[in-house]
Amino acid sequence: MTSALSRLRGRFDKRQSSDQLSERVRRLLVTTLYAQPSSLAIGALCIICAASVSAWIADMPELYVAAAVLTVIATARVAAALALDAEAEGNSTATLELVYEIGAFSFALALGCTAAFVIIDGSSTQVEVLMVCNAVGYGIGVSARNAGRLTIAMGQLCLTCVPIAIACFWTAKPGFITLGVTILLLIPAMISICGNIFTVLRDSIASAETSARLADKMQVLARTDVVTGLANRAGLNHAMVETMMGVDEKSRLALIWVDLDRFKEVNDLLGHPVGDRVLNGVAKRLREVSPEGSTVARFGGDEFIIFCPINNRQDAERLASEIHAEIMRPFRIDGERLEVRASLGVSLLPENGNDADTLMQSADLALYHAKVGGRSRTCFYDSSMSRDLARRREIEDELRAAIQRDELSIYFQPIVDLETGRIKTFEALVRWFHPHKGELRPDEFIPVAEETGVIVTLGNWITAQAARVAATWPDDVTVAVNLSPLQIRAPGAALGIKSALREAGLDPRRLELEVTESLFIEDNHATAAFIEELSDIGVRFALDDFGTGYSSLGYINTFPFSKIKVDRSFVSGAQVGRKSDAIIRAVAEMGTTLGMDIVAEGLETIDQVQVVRDAGCNLGQGYYFSRAVPDYLAAMLLAQEREQDGRRASA
Template sequence: MQRFGWVFLTSVAAGATIWCTHFVAMLAFEAKAPVQLDPVLTIGSLIVAVVGSFAGFSVAAWRSDRALPAIGGALFGGAISAMHFMGMAAYRVQGAVSWDMGYVVASVACACVFAGAALAVLRSLSLPRHRVALGTVLIVVAIATLHFVAMTAMNIRPMMGSDLALEAEEARALALATALIGLLVIASGVFAAMIDRQTRSDAMQRLHHMAMNDALTGLPNRVGFQGELDRQIAAARTTGGRIGLCAIDLDRFKEINDVHGHKAGDDVLVLLAERMRQAIGPNDMVARLGGDEFVAITRFTDRAQLVAFAALLEATLKAPLSLGQFDARLGASIGVAVFPDDAGDAEALTNNADLAMYRAKCESAPGPCHYDSELDEAIRERREIANDLRRAIEHDELDVHYQVQASIATREVTGYEALLRWTHPERGAIPPSVFIPIAEENGLILSLGEWVLRRACFDAMRWDHQSRVAVNVSALQLAHADLPRLFHQVMLDSGLPPRRLEIELTETAIMANRERALHILRQIKALGVGVALDDFGTGYSSLETLRVFPFDKIKLDRFFTSELEGSPQATAIIRAVLALGKSLAIPVLAEGIETDEQLSVLIREGCDEVQGFLLGHPAPMPVTGAIGATPAADEKVGALERAA
């Protein structure tokens, strides 16, 4: 529609002005005989000029084709030729008019050739600087050659005059009116183009502002901040100045959203943004990166200026807020990095300020934290490990090893605990004690737990024996309401019977939200999945938890088994736990069995199951083979036989 509108406007301007040019020139022509103008043909010639121009311009602007502009220009030349000769037909002279057909054909040919060349030049990309001027000249040449060559083709032999002839004063008035109409049309086209250009300029300014500024607070957004930081660093390199960057993360902002709603949270962000905008100097900048994250840039010469700037931001953000319906006091964690002291480019400066801010948040620092390479490198490494772990989950680059669990009474393997292992392509083997907390900090534990669950269930289905597989569940997983549905879906996908699956969780995980956790555990147990209480003897060790929830197994923490050989107290505690398990009809499994002496004590005390390096280290599980069908399995069972 825009193309149609512009072609129509161009056609009206071109057709009307060419028509005006023709008739002003015709009125200036001295025919030596009385002249009249036919109004119907006169108006008809104007319509022909406009419609013909529209057809020619439409063809020329249709698509990117080298031939179409020339064809459209030829149509345009034919239109102005038709307008000219229809106008001449409206020019009624009291005399005999004859035409020289050679000049007529030459005039039409000149109009079509020069107009075709004009539009071809205007659509050409090889003349970006001069095509408008050259195209304009060619259009003028087309019109001028048409008019003068066609007028040369006309011969007039005057006859007797008429009282109805057009008087000289009338001719001048008509010429003036026609010229004014042409000027009005031209002016209309020029002003339409100017208005369009201004409208486009205003729209581009609005779009640029929207692209560079945050819609909620009006502060520069991430793109605007990055551009300003690049400019500031470039200027600092030239002048030898220093740039301070403060990364800001609001404290307790989530509470505002949870308690008062997101509208109140937006009001808080707007108010804090306005406070920071008013607090900083004219050469400083504050931007919102998203959510409750802000950044501020300042130029300084003395380190004390930067310290004062960060302190001003902190005081501004800690000041009480009054929003009518409620009052609040937030605060912020602020990390500070300096160019060129802490980083040599914008990306490194931003990352270092972010690391310092993260340290301030983790340590609940009372004030802004300045970047420290030694302290913040550990945070950087943990972030890199988190990114690599996310990629490892997506690309199935993890592995699961299995550690045997055996019954003391029957000397048979009863199950295997699935233990996640990760061999980093550059860092080598990373222990679970390192990457599991990182997964929890970075929101990866749910996807990681699902990956382990699926892998363990599908592996267990490939075994040719019916041993259980035990999978650990963290507190964050247990807090997720969809955990029972996930277990159900994975068992459907893998085909593993629920009786062959067991989850292990610590009492600490349960006590994080006791009622919710027990509700989820009851749903999982209702599926037929076993539930084991892991690391019993440490943490809460609440008898109330054992009373409320019927666990399928108690796993005694390895700390007590490691003390069996030299600590009567450890033996007494194990004896008490075993007695508790028997009274509640809950089997007890002792972890961390590494010596024959430890195993002998447990057999003597009546422990139900054992697990540890003595029976076997965690290793990839063989796909086939019954219990005792491999040397490793024989060794595991043999350890139980020797202890017995």
Template sequence: MQKAAHVSDITDTVDPVFPQTTNSQIYDSFRDNSDLLVLAVVDTCGRVLGLIERHSFNLKMASEYGRALFGNKSVTTMMDTCPLTVEAETPLRDFMQATLAERASELLRGFIVTRDGAYAGVGTTLSILKAMNDDLQDSLLQQREMVSDLIRLSAESERHQSFLNTIIDNIPAMVLVKDAHSRVKLINPAGEDMLGVKRSDVVGKTSHDIFPAEQADTFTRSDRRVLASGEAVMIEEEAIYNGVRQRTVQLKKTVLRGPDGAPDSILTLGIDLTEQKAAEARIAQLAHYDPLTGLGNRTLYTHEIEQALSRVQRHGHHLALHCLDLDRFKTVNDSFGHLAGDALLRQVGERLRLCVRKGDFIARMGGDEFAIIQNIERPEDARCLAERVIEVMKSPFDINGIRLEAGVSVGIALAPEDAADANNLLSRADLALYRVKSEGRNGWCFYHAEMDAVVQQRLEMEHELRTALSEQQFQLHFQPLLNLDSGEVVSFEALLRWHHPHRGMVSPGEFIPVAEDSGLIGPIGDWVLREACRQAAQWPTPWRIAVNISPLQFRDGSLPRLVKDALKASGLDPRRLELEITESVLLADEKHNLKILNTVRDMGVRIAMDDFGTGYSSLSYLRAFPFDKIKIDQSFVRDLPHDQNALSIIRAISDMAEALGVHITAEGVETEAQMEALKAMNCREAQGYLIGRPAAAIEAYAAVKVA
């Protein structure tokens, strides 16, 4: 509803009458329109001449006498010639106040509204009363709305306060509010837990009323500090909280000001950082220390060696870097399990700690590799530490009641004599370690410059091996295997030979380790397998062909596919192919490699265990996999027929193989006496120089028969 503000808002736009209008015509208009209360009389220019008010007009015209006397006369004879007149834009409240005070009776008769002096309409007491009623209703409505707003605002305020209280009570950080005199005004549940207090016990009290004097003094000082500065203050402190134990907390204190700008309260937000700090310490520990041994890890080693070398350069210090590698650790790990291997590494770490002096640094670099950074005055100090480490490691380790031996090899490089930077120093200590391991392990060695030449030679050989593979410098030689019952050649073993264009024939013992270290054994082994199958398929007699497989050829699981492709390309009957492996294949990853062997055997290919009896677990692997053949290592055959121990071992192997239904071949047969001894022990097959040396051609064996 729109409130009437001006006279125009209550004006009735009734058409005026003119002076020539008769009273009878006016009478008829009033009679026909009961709502018509006032008429204005105007001239042709719209100027107001007078006003006709219905009630007084009808009193005169009601009787026949009145109508007869005035009916035909002009309306000007009965009009009020001085009516109440008001401009349309006059504020209604001003008009009513002035008129009621000075011309109330005229207001009751009605009034004429003009706009710029010309007639605009009429107004009546009824329209004024209606406007007053509307104004009253509007005021009442406003009052009701104001009351509703107050009720709504009150409820909203309560909701906001409840919402704010819920947030404060559930914030996982302390919220503490004190007044300017350090009296507690508010504390949330997290604050109660942190301080070990109850809200009901502390509100209205100061720190000295609540806490021991020393702790209260600490809190009061921090409150005064923030009041003095007027700015937010961050504090991290360690104190006894909750009356239990020392905690690390972070506090943010802020001054809250009143309407006059003066400090009114102190807001303290507190977070308990104890667990976070402990977690950060654990993360730092994990980032820089080996979780198994507690020794520094490679990351911390990198930092320590850089710091140590910096001291070498600045102050002329000397240091020795020891690279350590456990001997036979892999055998322990594979034979007794990873838990035993982990226990061994922990005990090794403990023994190493006993060997070093304060200021020396030990790191586990990974696997069974360790490093020691030793501060020295002369090289003799490094030698003494290396010998001390080797001596300490000689004592057997007790792992869950099992006594295990694990020696250690140590390579030593000196700074600044051998290198002044971390990478070269580590590389040269590794070279010295490699020399120790290649010469029999369980010893120590200083780096010497000629070791770089050895590395260079290995790099050159690796390059030449790649060239040999691409330029077909490799050859296969074949050594026969003889059936001792029939005296006939039954199979050949394919042996790889490298005919270097400048150096002539290169020993397999020289290039095979390089091929394995460089990863070239994969493509070289693939070539050997394909070439052996190709040549065997062309032989005039269907002899079997045996091919040695490196443990590294099992890693990517592609061996079954390579065998299948070689057989398909050559057309060789799978039953004529025999793959020879050593037990190190099963030591590396028994489940994975057994799966590969079973897949190959399912093709019809025979599987033989080479060098039987030289490993740690040969007998256990005969149970794990149904080998078609085992080859007795030549170290047992060499001492026949005079060595009774060798005779007993071979006889036991022969009897066991016969019981298992496994064929056996004796390797390294070089004399008639050895062959006769093997026949006497029911050994059915032999291989060695007595029968035939490896050769590129096999035609000479087409009719070989040994009595």
């Protein structure tokens, strides 16, 4: 019983869907009846002319009356076709079809009866041929024209031809009887032809409609992000183009670019399913806080864009603040509390651009400054950002060329034993003497090199040059080289260091690689593998700028550091005092216990040297001892030191 009901319900649903399709097809086919009223007028005019000529030839008042009736009906049909708008929703399909049927059937019946009358009268062969040929030709032609509505096509054909066939049989003449039989046989033949035409038309229209629906659906899918249901990049571009086409001089728009901070850690630690749920949660909050008329899109990865109308800059600032607050509200996923931070870049129309591409570039630059400035902040675009970008690109291009043209130089700053005053290590520092701009400070080009990836090439070059120079020094003097996190994570990073040592002929134990604490925040696995591989061959590692980043004693316990460098801010900074002295002393005591060297950076006066030495630091670096010097001066310092040692030994 249940199975039977299910089949019955399925048939009903299928029939209902088929009926809906048939109704849409019927509407379209009825519309085609009104598509070319000129064809109706031309056909009617030919028939009226034939009737009028027949009346003139036969001089029969009845034919004049018939011509007049045909003229009235044809005029009414053409007027109705012109007056009724088949595309208007107010005109129902049934009304349009009924009006057309009345006119078509009336004209066909009047024409058929006129031709039949001429046959029965038999007064003129010319008139018989003229009217019968026109009537039969009209019936065949109009049935093909109106095949989209099979009932109308067959009705017109029958009303035109059946009276003629009856008249032929009425005469009882063999020739007319044959004509009558031929006409009757013509009717089913035309019905078959028109039926085939109708089927083809109906199926073609149904297929086209289905294809159009699928195309619309595919277009929606192509513009929608599968994870969040927001617009994707293609959907955003489409919405922005449509919006920009409708803006006027008074329109104001904001483009807010949102980048989730450190979202990669969520995926790595909790898994991509949890990451997708976080993205869905962010998308929902963005939709809720965005004003009406906004386009909210997931631009890719952990980036979102809100493109929305605003009243003024204050309105954009308020919206950006609300977005920031919404994203920072903790998420609850499987009972776990998860906090997400975001950086925002904002550009405004018309202040920051009058087209979509310019707004995107401006918001991207603003986002970059928000991230460089410390993340979890909002930056509005300013024209100075473009100047900074142009400057960075110029430095990037010139830096690549400078490496090839050997415009860069390696300088060496000594690190001194605070007890003996002897040079223990030289730190290798890069200098750039531009042929036109003079000396460029490292803080100008090193950040650009890190942002653009040039730091990998630059870092390898520095290491190779420093190793080559250090190989000429006494065996007890080491060389220290700063490494960028990007350089360490580059493929084959450890292999590059090994190659530099091998080509220079430098003992790996004489190379110290200085890394900062920020290195361990991003990618602990790659860092651990790098440090382990080089430590195995004797390369030493130093923790640079200790106390200024994400300090953790866990780093010191996990990785084989042989040296800790106390940042200069604790030695010669503005906050130097009892607290900084206590910090230096604590670090020095820890280093002594662990058997590590403690270097105090930024020493400029004898008092500072005395303070850090009393605190327990065994090594010092700074202008008090020497600035960074070229390789030949570094060799001279070592030679002078060895000469003094020889004199002391002789004495």
